[in-house]
Amino acid sequence: MKKDTKSILEYHLGTSHVRGTLTGRALNWGDQPVPFKLYRDIPVFHLPQDLSWPEIPLDRAMDFRPPYSGPNMPALLAGICNLTAGITQVKKQGEGSFFHFRAMASAGALYPTELYVALQNVNGFNDGLYHYCPLEHTMCSLRAGQVFSALAGDEPIIRFYLTTIFHRSAWKYGPRAYRYCLLDAGHMAENLLLSTRIYGLHSRLDYDFDDEAINEFLCLDPKLEACLAQVHALGCSPETEVYSTIPPKTQTLPAFSRSAAKSTAPEELLDAHRLCSAIGRKPGLLNLSTSQDTTSLPASIVPASTSATIQRRRSRRNFIPKSAPTRDFVDILSLLCRDNNAKPPCTDALQVGFLAGETSGLTPGYHHLNRTTCATTLIKTGNLMPQMARICLDQGWLDNAAMHIVFTADIKTLEMQSGPRAYRYAHLEAGRIGQRVYLAATAKNLGVCGIGAFFDRDGATLLGLPEGQVLLYLIAVGPIKRA
Numbered sequence: 001m002k003k004d005t006k007s008i009l010e011y012h013l014g015t016s017h018v019r020g021t022l023t024g025r026a027l028n029w030g031d032q033p034v035p036f037k038l039y040r041d042i043p044v045f046h047l048p049q050d051l052s053w054p055e056i057p058l059d060r061a062m063d064f065r066p067p068y069s070g071p072n073m074p075a076l077l078a079g080i081c082n083l084t085a086g087i088t089q090v091k092k093q094g095e096g097s098f099f100h101f102r103a104m105a106s107a108g109a110l111y112p113t114e115l116y117v118a119l120q121n122v123n124g125f126n127d128g129l130y131h132y133c134p135l136e137h138t139m140c141s142l143r144a145g146q147v148f149s150a151l152a153g154d155e156p157i158i159r160f161y162l163t164t165i166f167h168r169s170a171w172k173y174g175p176r177a178y179r180y181c182l183l184d185a186g187h188m189a190e191n192l193l194l195s196t197r198i199y200g201l202h203s204r205l206d207y208d209f210d211d212e213a214i215n216e217f218l219c220l221d222p223k224l225e226a227c228l229a230q231v232h233a234l235g236c237s238p239e240t241e242v243y244s245t246i247p248p249k250t251q252t253l254p255a256f257s258r259s260a261a262k263s264t265a266p267e268e269l270l271d272a273h274r275l276c277s278a279i280g281r282k283p284g285l286l287n288l289s290t291s292q293d294t295t296s297l298p299a300s301i302v303p304a305s306t307s308a309t310i311q312r313r314r315s316r317r318n319f320i321p322k323s324a325p326t327r328d329f330v331d332i333l334s335l336l337c338r339d340n341n342a343k344p345p346c347t348d349a350l351q352v353g354f355l356a357g358e359t360s361g362l363t364p365g366y367h368h369l370n371r372t373t374c375a376t377t378l379i380k381t382g383n384l385m386p387q388m389a390r391i392c393l394d395q396g397w398l399d400n401a402a403m404h405i406v407f408t409a410d411i412k413t414l415e416m417q418s419g420p421r422a423y424r425y426a427h428l429e430a431g432r433i434g435q436r437v438y439l440a441a442t443a444k445n446l447g448v449c450g451i452g453a454f455f456d457r458d459g460a461t462l463l464g465l466p467e468g469q470v471l472l473y474l475i476a477v478g479p480i481k482r483a
């Protein structure tokens with residue numbers, strides 16, 4: 001792809017996998033990125049290590065509840081940060097090295113997403129901007145002072161920011177990694193929404209902001225990383241401005257953005273991000289299904305604890321061709337329709353569907369899921385699972401899953417209607433709803449695994465997508481072999 005990418009659809013097509021042309025990237029192990037950002041020689045706040053969370057069932061996590069009024073804000077922030085981005089399992093890899101599994105899934109386990117929080121009038125904390133380090137469970141103070149307007153008075157304000165470090169993912173996936181950076185950030189965003197919600201914070205997710213100003217506020221190196229989402233968790237809205245006039249702790253903060261020796265991201269990826277950085281226009285409602293033949297889903301029943309489910313979530317690939325109660329799959333689909341009252345205005349950018357396999361108990365074939373009406377429409381009949389497994393770079397184990405949940409978007413129309421930033425909206429939303437699939441499936445004791453690797457055009461052909469509409473992401477769900 002040339003450097004002067006004009007449309008985001010062009011980027012997408014240019015980074016598509018095509019059967020017969022996939023050569024595999026040689027990984028440069030000398031340039032392997034470190035998955036943690038560690039600011040050194042800057043004051044850190046040690047968050048409480050004894051973690052406990054409000055016990056809220058997953059199917060109730062999105063409900064409104066009274067705001068947390070406890071005095072222990074460090075415990076609240078410790079709980080939220082850990083459930084959002086924290087370490088959930090440590091595995092010895094041999095020779096004294098360890099692998100840290102995290103609260104969210106991540107393509108290739110490369111963890112490009114970082115979490116920041118701006119605080120004002122929050123008990124137990126000095127006002128300012130902090131970065132959360134999952135490895136040390138600390139918050140590093142990047143700017144100290146009143147970062148929000150003085151007009152805010154004495155009320156507490158909490159706003160989170162999700163950023164991505166391009167090289168972490170691009171090291172393995174090259175220019176295609178921009179897609180994964182966005183999907184990964186979406187996964188973390190859903191954890192953040194759920195974990196703030198269980199504490200009664202009426203948080204709102206926001207993908208639209210002045211990128212340049214926020215990147216500067218967060219002391220990011222714009223060539224290496226970028227803010228992708230903010231969450232207004234307490235006492236603030238998109239209109240509440242932050243001030244970069246509060247000086248950073250040192251002028252060298254952007255230098256900590258280097259995740260490896262080289263750390264540079266491919267030009268195609270940076271071009272795509274530049275295109276997507278212009279403020280978008282709200283996408284219109286896209287027509288999902290033309291058929292009247294829809295099936296309404298019942299309200300989801302997923303009583304498992306939200307925090308415990310996030311803690312035990314993992315990707316599992318050892319699917320077995322065995323039946324599970326159909327109601328489990330219905331509950332998962334129905335949970336995806338729950339509006340967590342934090343819906344970003346661009347949620348219509350994404351279309352959700354699923355391939356039902358023969359063991360799901362649902363009619364085998366491709367179905368649309370209308371998340372507004374919580375109803376499904378059968379689009380194409382037949383067992384399409386083996387074909388989709390081949391399309392997913394021949395990851396044969398996918399054939400044994402009971403269901404493939406698929407995320408698509410009409411990039412061509414979205415780009416015309418809303419500008420290229422809609423590409424960001426669609427991927428972030430796919431990742432966000434994808435994390436919810438992970439949690440719902442985990443709560444039902446089913447296996448689940450996200451798939452970002454597929455032959456793009458073949459996927460679109462199987463699903464019968466019109467020109468310009470593309471497959472963004474797929475998540476396999478089903479019974480697994482227990483150890």
Ligand SMILES: Cc1cc2nc3c(=O)[nH]c(=O)nc-3n(C[C@H](O)[C@H](O)[C@H](O)COP(=O)(O)O)c2cc1C
Binds near residue numbers: 109
């Ligand atoms: C956007 C995305 C794409 C992924 N693509 C694949 C894939 O193509 N094949 C696969 O086996 N796993 C895939 N995964 C799963 C990751 O490999 C997994 O999340 C990671 O290894 C961390 O493990 P954990 O989910 O058990 O914590 C993907 C995950 C995400 C979020």
